Each structure stands twice: as structure tokens, then as C-alpha cells.
Amino acid sequence: xxxxxxxxxxxxxxxxxxxxxxxxxxxxxxxxxxxxxxxxxxxxxxxxxxxxxxxxxxxxxxxxxxxxxxxxxxxxxxxxxxxxxxxxxxxxxxxxxxxxxxxxxxxxxxxxxxxxxxxxxxxxxxxxxxxxxxxxxxxxxxxxxxxxxxxxxxxxxxxxxxxxxxxxxxxxxxxxxxxxxxxxxxxxxxxxxxxxxxxxxxxxxxxxxxxxxxxxxxxxxxxxxxxxxxxxxx
Amino acid sequence: xxxxxxxxxxxxxxxxxxxxxxxxxxxxxxxxxxxxxxxxxxxxxxxxxxxxxxxxxxxxxxxxxxxxxxxxxxxxxxxxxxxxxxxxxxxxxxxxxxxxxxxxxxxxxxxxxxxxxxxxxxxxxxxxxxxxxxxxxxxxxxxxxxxxxxxxxxxxxxxxxxxxxxxxxxxxxxxxxxxxxxxxxxxxxxxxxxxxxxxxxxxxxxxxxxxxxxxxxxxxxxxxxxxxxxxxxxxxxxxxxxxxxxxxxxxxxxxxxxxxxxxxxxxxxxxxxxxxxxxxxxxxxxxxxxxxxxxxxxxxxxxxxxxxxxxxxxxxxxxxxxxxxxxxxxxxxxxxxxxxxxxxxxxxxxxxxxxxxxxxxxxxxxxxxxxxxxxxxxxxxxxxxxxxxxxxxxxxxxxxxxxxxxxxx
Numbered sequence: 001x002x003x004x005x006x007x008x009x010x011x012x013x014x015x016x017x018x019x020x021x022x023x024x025x026x027x028x029x030x031x032x033x034x035x036x037x038x039x040x041x042x043x044x045x046x047x048x049x050x051x052x053x054x055x056x057x058x059x060x061x062x063x064x065x066x067x068x069x070x071x072x073x074x075x076x077x078x079x080x081x082x083x084x085x086x087x088x089x090x091x092x093x094x095x096x097x098x099x100x101x102x103x104x105x106x107x108x109x110x111x112x113x114x115x116x117x118x119x120x121x122x123x124x125x126x127x128x129x130x131x132x133x134x135x136x137x138x139x140x141x142x143x144x145x146x147x148x149x150x151x152x153x154x155x156x157x158x159x160x161x162x163x164x165x166x167x168x169x170x171x172x173x174x175x176x177x178x179x180x181x182x183x184x185x186x187x188x189x190x191x192x193x194x195x196x197x198x199x200x201x202x203x204x205x206x207x208x209x210x211x212x213x214x215x216x217x218x219x220x221x222x223x224x225x226x227x228x229x230x231x232x233x234x
Numbered sequence: 235x236x237x238x239x240x241x242x243x244x245x246x247x248x249x250x251x252x253x254x255x256x257x258x259x260x261x262x263x264x265x266x267x268x269x270x271x272x273x274x275x276x277x278x279x280x281x282x283x284x285x286x287x288x289x290x291x292x293x294x295x296x297x298x299x300x301x302x303x304x305x306x307x308x309x310x311x312x313x314x315x316x317x318x319x320x321x322x323x324x325x326x327x328x329x330x331x332x333x334x335x336x337x338x339x340x341x342x343x344x345x346x347x348x349x350x351x352x353x354x355x356x357x358x359x360x361x362x363x364x365x366x367x368x369x370x371x372x373x374x375x376x377x378x379x380x381x382x383x384x385x386x387x388x389x390x391x392x393x394x395x396x397x398x399x400x401x402x403x404x405x406x407x408x409x410x411x412x413x414x415x416x417x418x419x420x421x422x423x424x425x426x427x428x429x430x431x432x433x434x435x436x437x438x439x440x441x442x443x444x445x446x447x448x449x450x451x452x453x454x455x456x457x458x459x460x461x462x463x464x465x466x467x468x469x470x471x472x473x474x475x476x477x478x479x480x481x482x483x484x485x486x487x488x489x490x491x492x493x494x495x496x497x498x499x500x501x502x503x504x505x506x507x508x509x510x511x512x513x514x515x516x517x518x519x520x521x522x523x524x525x526x527x528x529x530x531x532x533x534x535x536x537x538x539x540x541x542x543x544x545x546x547x548x549x550x551x552x553x554x555x556x557x558x559x560x561x562x563x564x565x566x567x568x569x570x571x572x573x574x575x576x577x578x579x580x581x582x583x584x585x586x587x588x589x590x591x592x593x594x595x596x597x598x599x600x601x602x603x604x605x606x607x608x609x610x611x612x613x614x615x616x617x618x619x620x621x622x623x624x625x626x627x628x629x630x631x632x633x634x635x636x637x638x639x640x641x642x643x
Contacts, residue, residue: 021400025393028386029281042455045488053487056517063513071535132521139523143549146556153559154580203572206588208618210570213589214457215400216611219407220596221460225603228464228595229454229492 010224017222088124168194266372267294269301272365274380277346278332282386284348285355287363288326289376291341294367295321301343302373304364305350309379313364319345321367331392331643355384392643406617407610414606422608427566427584428597431542434564435472438539444479444514445469446538448529448554449493450545450569451522453486457592458570462544463489463496464595465568469542470497474504482515483532485525490517526550530557543567543582544591547574555581568594 020038023031061075155166174180175191220226272289276282287303299321304313326332326339329346333339347355347363355361360383366375414420438445447469449462466482473480480497484490494515501510518528530553533541541558543551543565551567551574558565559581567578568586578585586594589611596604621640628636 025390025397026388027279027281027390028388029283030386032281042453046453049487049491051487052491053517053520056484056487056490057519060513060516071531135527136521136523139527139553140549143553146552150552150556150559150577150580206572206575209615210588210592212403212611212614212618213592214570215403216407216607216614217457217461217592219404220604220607225411225607226464226595228467228496228599229460230495 006227006230009230010227014222014224017218021218021222085124085127088122088127092122092124265294266299266367266369266374267292268374269365269367269376272363272376272378272380274361274363274382276382276385276387279387279390279392280332280384282357282384283354284346285361285363285382285384286332287345287347287365287380288342289365291325291343292321292367294369297322299367299369302366302368303345303347304366305347306362306364307350307356307359309362309381314351316347316350317345319343330641335638335641357384359383395640396642403610403614403617406613407607410610410613411603411606414602414609420602420605420609422597422605423612425586425590425593425597427568427586427590428594430564430566430584431469431598432472434540434542434566435469435476435478437564438473439476439478441539443537443539444481445473446529446532446536446541446558446563447480447482448541448543448545449482449484449486449489450543450547450571451485451525451550452546454488454492456546458544458546459486459489461592461595462568463492465542465544465591465598466493467496467500468595468598470500471504474501474506474509477506477509479511480514481532481536481538483518483525483529484516485518485520487517487520490515522548522550523553526553529554533557533561533563537561538563541565543569543578544586544594545569546571547578552577552581558582 019034023034057078061078063069064072064075151169154162155169156162171187172191172194174183175188180187180191217226221229270290270292272287274285274287277284277286289301297320301319301321302315303317303319305316306313321343324343324345326342326344329344330339333344347361349355350361360381363380363382364375365380366373368374410420435445447466449459449466450456452459454460454463470480482490482493482497484493494512497515498507498510498512501507519525529550532538533554534557538558538561541555541563543555544567547554547569548571551569551571555565555567555578565582566584566586567582568591569575569578570588570591572588575585575587593608593611596608625636625640
């Protein structure tokens with residue numbers, strides 16, 4: 001059993017790790033093809049993994065409803081939302097299927113539109129655009145208030161570092177609005193300097209460390225020293 | 235008579251005055267010279283889809299003078315004009331990835347041909363090229379034909395400096411791992427964020443609340459997610475020892491499966507398989523903001539005592555971490571997403587930056603082999619700092635060779 005849980009995955013990690021390192025130095029088309037093939041495998045595995053995800057999602061929410069856990073009512077909407085979207089999708093598929101077998105052209109003006117040509121205007125698209133996307137945009141827009149709240153907490157002057165952070169932030173904020181340039185051209189210039197010199201230097205420092213860290217981690221994984229991702233440390 | 239001489243003299247003067255600037259102009263614009271040393275060859279360091287054409291730059295190169303490249307699939311033609319190149323552009327020096335950084339590259343024109351009549355180049359038969367130069371009135375052709383066939387290359391020589399660095403760094407890491415095998419006492423600097431994990435779990439246990447652990451938004455092919463799952467294993471083991479609870483809402487179903495296995499193994503190692511609850515590691519959605527909303531909901535409803543955010547994040551980082559901060563949870567973040575680092579720093583008690591995330595698993599495990607790789611990593615950083623200092627000094631005093639040595643294409 002251990003051979004399937006440890007040995008074979010470690011051999012696969014070693015072989016593919018070495019191949020992928022050398023692929024970077026090989027400009028030949030076959031190296032590019034290998035990467036494309038790898039991408040295809042990832043997508044295929046990803047497709048199957050949706051089943052796993054769905055099972056987990058349904059099981060979690062089913063358990064919540066069954067046990068009457070706090071907020072169980074919201075879990076009902078998971079099933080309703082899923083059923084509605086699948087129903088609309090299947091209806092469209094069914095309509096397309098009927099059109100194909102009857103030899104008729106697909107009516108793109110139908111309320112469900114056409115999968116082949118476009119989903120625009122379909123009920124499926126309507127729900128996606130006006131409910132799902134709108135909810136996503138709402139979450140994103142809340143970010144502005146979260147930034148203000150986090151900034152307030154951070155900018156309270158408690159130490160030298162916090163003071164420097166506050167000063168830098170104030171300069172950048174003033175420089176990024178039109179009034180900054182009107183007060184003095186030094187403010188946008190100073191903001192640019194902060195972004196291009198100290199900020200960029202710090203970013204590059206972090207990046208250099210990250211690159212070395214990633215090489216080191218990759219070596220640990222390839223040579224089987226780091227095997228925590230397989231489950232267990234030993 | 236005198237009047238006649240005066241008139242003749244005036245005409246001569248006018249002719250001389252008119253002729254002088256013309257002569258000067260004629261000197262400024264040297265007569266068109268035929269192209270020299272026209273060569274075609276397979277483009278180096280490429281995937282075998284192009285042919286490179288080079289020819290010597292001429293003294294007659296100027297605005298208005300063009301080189302015309304003709305191509306044919308047979309030496310007998312038919313020849314068809316393919317490209318027209320302005321004579322003041324397209325030099326070998328524009329493509330250092332193929333020709334290096336030699337000063338001589340500025341004396342050669344270069345053109346990379348990828349198609350003939352909008353068809354890809356043949357890899358089984360040669361393609362023939364002719365070159366001519368024209369200033370709009372005169373056209374002079376190169377007396378000969380150049381031919382070549384594209385071939386895929388198996389090694390990109392422009393990346394040799396990267397390869398050398400990777401080999402040197404790998405040997406450094408392997409050397410310190412072998413040192414660690416001999417049980418030498420290696421000193422590793424303290425990382426406060428990782429030292430605080432134990433405290434975090436203890437706090438959660440005392441408060442009787444769960445620990446929330448997130449893996450970021452990338453899939454299992456990402457290094458940060460792999461590092462995150464490794465850390466999860468170490469954290470889960472401590473959680474099992476303390477008899478606390480860990481909740482892992484996942485963004486990716488594969489990551490969820492891996493996390494379930496990792497946590498299960500950790501509980502087994504801790505001798506508490508009975509305490510493992512598979513339902514605590516669950517999939518939410520793979521939509522960014524829906525995921526953020528769900529995690530926020532979990533934070534608000536379950537009020538975890540500690541939140542650990544390890545992995546790669548996007549704009550949802552602040553939405554999640556700020557909710558956690560407001561809920562009063564102790565928070566530790568670790569990410570290699572530079573753009574999200576400021577958000578985590580402002581909202582979390584401890585933040586692991588970049589490489590510290592990768593080092594966390596080795597640091598927490600305290601295994602000598604893993605610690606050896608960390609030591610090698612630190613020496614690699616020292617080497618880079620030394621290179622930066624030397625490079626800055628050498629470039630400042632006017633020697634660019636050091637910068638060219640580490641240049642990547």
C-alpha cells in the first residue's frame with residue numbers, strides 16, 4: 001500500500017520535476033508540446049475534481065439542514081440555486097438537441113438562445129449576469145470600506161514604523177488626486193520617487209527571496225525531502 | 235565688351251554658387267552601395283519556426299533607403315518580394331538573445347523570417363532568399379542567393395547564465411542538506427510568525443473555538459499551495475495534540491482532497507484518528523468573491539480563535555483578513571503574493587513574506603534535512619547580495635560586463 005501512497009508519487013514528482021526544469025532550457029517545439037499536454041492533463045483532472053467538490057458541498061449543506069445547525073436555512077439556497085442553473089442549462093441543451101435532430105436552424109431569438117452561437121440573452125445568462133455577477137461586484141465594492149477600516153487601524157501612530165507608513169501613505173494619497181499636483185509639483189514627484197525607489201527596492205528584495213525559496217522548495221519536493229503534501233511528514 | 239565679360243562672370247558665379255551646395259549634398263548622400271555578406275541561417279535558440287537573415291550595414295544606409303527581401307521555394311524562383319526593411323533599422327544588436335551583446339552586432343542588419351507568403355516555413359526543404367537595396371530610383375541586388383532551413387534547437391544558450399546559477403545554488407542546498415545529515419547543529423534564524431503558531435493553537439484550545447485555515451486561491455500545481463498544505467500538516471498535528479478543532483474551507487476540489495488526506499495523516503500520527511472530522515475540510519466554490527463571502531460568513535458565525543491564511547491570494551485577501559481582525563481572532567498570514575502583502579500586514583498579527591512561506595514547513599518540522607535546505611537558501615541570498623553590491627560598484631565605475639553576465643532574455 002505504501003508503494004502507491006508514497007513511492008510511486010515520489011517517483012512521479014522526481015521525474016516530472018526534472019523534466020520540467022530542463023523544459024525551461026529547451027526551446028524545441030516538442031518541449032512546448034509537452035507543456036501543452038501537461039496543461040490538458042491538468043484540465044482533465046480538474047474536470048473530474050468538480051464531482052469531488054460537488055459531493056463535498058452537498059454533503060456539508062445536507063448535514064447542516066439535517067442537524068438544523070445555525071444558519072441551516074441558507075443551505076437550502078445552495079440546492080435551489082444549483083437545481084435552477086442545471087435545469088436552465090439542460091433545457092437549453094435539450095432545445096439544441098431537438099433543433100439538431102429536426103434539422104431546423106437554431107432560433108437564436110428564443111428566450112434560451114443558443115449554446116453554439118452565444119449564451120447572451122438566455123435565462124441562464126440573465127441569472128449569471130444580473131444575480132451572480134452583481135453579487136460578486138457587490139463583494140468587490142465592499143473592499144473600499146475594508147481598506148478604509150484597515151488603514152485607520154494601521155495608521156494610528158504607535159511606533160516609528162507606523163509613523164513612516166502613515167507619512168508615506170499620506171503623500172501617495174495626496175499625490176494620486178488632482179489637488180496634489182495643484183498644491184505643488186513636488187508632491188507627485190515625491191510620490192513617484194517613493195514608488196520607484198524604496199517601494200520597488202523592497203518589492204525586489206521580497207522577489208529575490210521568493211525565487212530562491214521556490215528553487216529550494218522545488219528541490220526539496222523533487223528529491224523527496226519535503227513530502228508533507230502527500231500527507232504526513234515522515 | 236566689358237559688359238559682356240561682366241555678364242559672363244556673373245553667370246559663372248551663379249553656376250558655381252548653385253553647383254557648390256549640390257556638390258555638398260552629393261557628398262552627404264553617398265551613392266547607393268550593393269548589399270554585402272548576405273547570409274541565411276537557422277535562427278539559434280528558437281523552436282524551429284524561423285530563419286535569420288543577416289547582411290552588413292552599409293555607408294549608404296539612410297532614411298529613404300530600403301532593403302528588399304525576396305523569397306522563393308526553389309533556386310529558380312519565382313521570386314516574390316516579402317519584406318521591405320528601412321536601412322536605418324533592424325540590427326543584430328536588437329536581438330541579443332540570439333547574437334549576444336557584442337559591439338560588432340551594430341554593424342550587421344538582421345531580419346527574422348517566420349513565413350513566406352503568409353505560410354509557415356518548410357522544415358523539409360530549404361527556402362531561398364535574395365536581397366536588394368533601393369533608394370526609390372535605383373535598385374541594386376546582392377549578387378547571389380542565400381538559403382536555409384529552420385530547425386528546432388535543443389538548448390537555449392541565452393539562458394546558460396540562469397542554468398549556471400541554478401546548478402550552483404542547487405549544489406549549495408544539497409551541500410547543506412548533506413551537512414545536516416551529519417547532524418551538525420545548524421542555526422536557523424527565528425521566524426516570529428511561525429513561532430506564534432503554537433501560541434495560536436493553545437489560545438484556540440483555551441477558548442474552545444476552532445482554528446480556521448485557508449490555502450489560498452491557487453490549485454495544487456502552485457508552489458505556494460504545496461507549501462500551504464505542508465504547513466497544514468504540521469498545524470493539524472499540533473491541533474490534534476491539543477484536542478482542538480481545525481476548519482479548512484477550500485477553493486479547489488483537488489486541494490480539498492489533498493488537505494483531507496494531509497489532516498487525516500496528521501491526526502493518525504498524533505494518535506488521535508478518532509478526533510479527525512472529514513467534514514471540517516470542505517469545498518465552498520471556485521469563484522473568488524463567493525468564496526470570500528462564504529469565508530466571511532464562517533468567521534462571523536463560528537468566531538474562530540485563530541485564522542491562518544497560507545498561500546496565494548488576490549483581492550479577496552483584505553475582505554477575509556479584515557473580517558477576521560474585526561472578529562478579534564489572532565491572525566497569521568503567509569503569502570507570496572506581493573500585491574496582497576500590505577493588506578495582510580495591516581490586518582494580521584504576523585505575516586510570513588514570500589520565502590518565509592516556503593520555509594515554514596521545514597521550520598515547523600525541525601527535520602535536519604529540511605533545515606539544511608533553509609541554510610543553503612540563506613547562503614544563496616548572501617551570494618545574491620554580494621553580486622548586487624559588486625554589480626553596482628562595477629557598473630558605476632563604467633564596466634557593464636558584470637551586468638551583461640547576469641542579463642536574462
